[in-house]
Amino acid sequence: MAGKSVAELQLRDVKLGQLPKWLASCNFSPGSIFKAMQRGRNRYHAKYVNVVKPGVAPVGQFIAVFILVSYIWRYKGEKSHRLSKYHW
Amino acid sequence: MFSRVVLRNSAALSNVVLRTAGPSIAAAPKMCLLHTSNQKSMPYKMPEHGGKVRLGFIPEEWLQMFYGKTGVTGPYMFGFGLVMYLINKEIYIFGPETVHATVAIGLLVYTIKKFGPSIAAYADRQREADLVQAYSSKNAELANLAEAIEGEKKEQWRLEGRSHLFDAKRENIQMQLELEYRERLQQVANSVKGRLDYQVDVESLRRRMEQQNMVQWIEENVLKSITPQQETAILDKCLTDLKGLAKA
Numbered sequence: 001m002a003g004k005s006v007a008e009l010q011l012r013d014v015k016l017g018q019l020p021k022w023l024a025s026c027n028f029s030p031g032s033i034f035k036a037m038q039r040g041r042n043r044y045h046a047k048y049v050n051v052v053k054p055g056v057a058p059v060g061q062f063i064a065v066f067i068l069v070s071y072i073w074r075y076k077g078e079k080s081h082r083l084s085k086y087h088w
Numbered sequence: 089m090f091s092r093v094v095l096r097n098s099a100a101l102s103n104v105v106l107r108t109a110g111p112s113i114a115a116a117p118k119m120c121l122l123h124t125s126n127q128k129s130m131p132y133k134m135p136e137h138g139g140k141v142r143l144g145f146i147p148e149e150w151l152q153m154f155y156g157k158t159g160v161t162g163p164y165m166f167g168f169g170l171v172m173y174l175i176n177k178e179i180y181i182f183g184p185e186t187v188h189a190t191v192a193i194g195l196l197v198y199t200i201k202k203f204g205p206s207i208a209a210y211a212d213r214q215r216e217a218d219l220v221q222a223y224s225s226k227n228a229e230l231a232n233l234a235e236a237i238e239g240e241k242k243e244q245w246r247l248e249g250r251s252h253l254f255d256a257k258r259e260n261i262q263m264q265l266e267l268e269y270r271e272r273l274q275q276v277a278n279s280v281k282g283r284l285d286y287q288v289d290v291e292s293l294r295r296r297m298e299q300q301n302m303v304q305w306i307e308e309n310v311l312k313s314i315t316p317q318q319e320t321a322i323l324d325k326c327l328t329d330l331k332g333l334a335k336a
Contacts, residue, residue: 047138048138049138052134054138055141057138060144061141061144061145078183079181081181082181084178
């Protein structure tokens with residue numbers, strides 16, 4: 001019965017035409033944003049961290065995200081170290 | 089007793105009530121959080137393993153999305169293509185940071201692959217030890233209670249045997265009475281026999297004394313009655329008899 005109205009669908013099930021309607025039905029107050037972040041964190045933890053035998057996933061993912069975000073922050077300064085100015 | 093406890097604290101002790109009504113304690117698992125037969129009210133149980141990841145950080149679900157359309161090599165081709173695009177367009181720039189990243193990531197992978205399993209085994213052992221310690225008091229209590237139940241059952245069985253005990257004691261006493269009675273009978277018989285023996289002895293003594301007296305008196309009188317001429321006549325006869333015998 002979930003998803004009888006657009007507001008109750010999850011984002012992965014929302015079709016492209018329904019997207020504005022779905023966004024309009026969202027609650028963007030700080031409290032609900034915080035709760036949404038908490039839900040995301042809990043989902044991640046339930047899947048990878050709060051298990052009997054966690055694997056390398058939290059460590060590897062943290063390192064990957066660290067590398068990615070630090071490179072994005074450095075990109076502006078690294079652009080001047082390019083080997084060639086024009087690329088195909 | 090348990091109903092009173094339940095009435096005092098309402099829902100929290102429903103598990104205790106269920107426990108007393110449930111299956112036998114000896115068959116319950118040893119490391120169970122709650123001994124309740126109502127499985128729906130059990131708290132959240134942690135899954136055994138987390139979500140799978142490929143290469144240490146890519147979740148398997150993302151790769152599954154490729155498999156339907158492109159087959160098994162799809163995600164690797166995508167990754168390769170993405171990496172080549174970034175390098176060719178110099179969105180990713182090779183520099184000293186690249187060397188640093190290569191060395192760091194190489195070391196990290198080597199360390200994790202080499203020492204990961206042993207550290208994981210150590211952590212598992214610690215967890216098991218903690219669990220055992222946490223459940224030890226509860227299991228000890230359960231064992232105590234089971235022992236108490238066994239003791240109670242034994243006491244009940246003993247109680248049933250009490251009537252047999254009294255029967256045995258009664259028989260014992262009766263046997264003792266019988267023994268005493270027979271002993272006293274024997275005593276009576278012995279004493280009666282003693283008295284009769286006494287009478288017999290007295291009688292035999294009297295007869296012996298009479299006999300002795302009579303014999304002695306007879307001998308005396310006979311010896312007295314032998315006159316001297318009779319004595320010589322007897323002696324002569326004896327001599328002639330002897331002579332006659334010597335001749336023959």
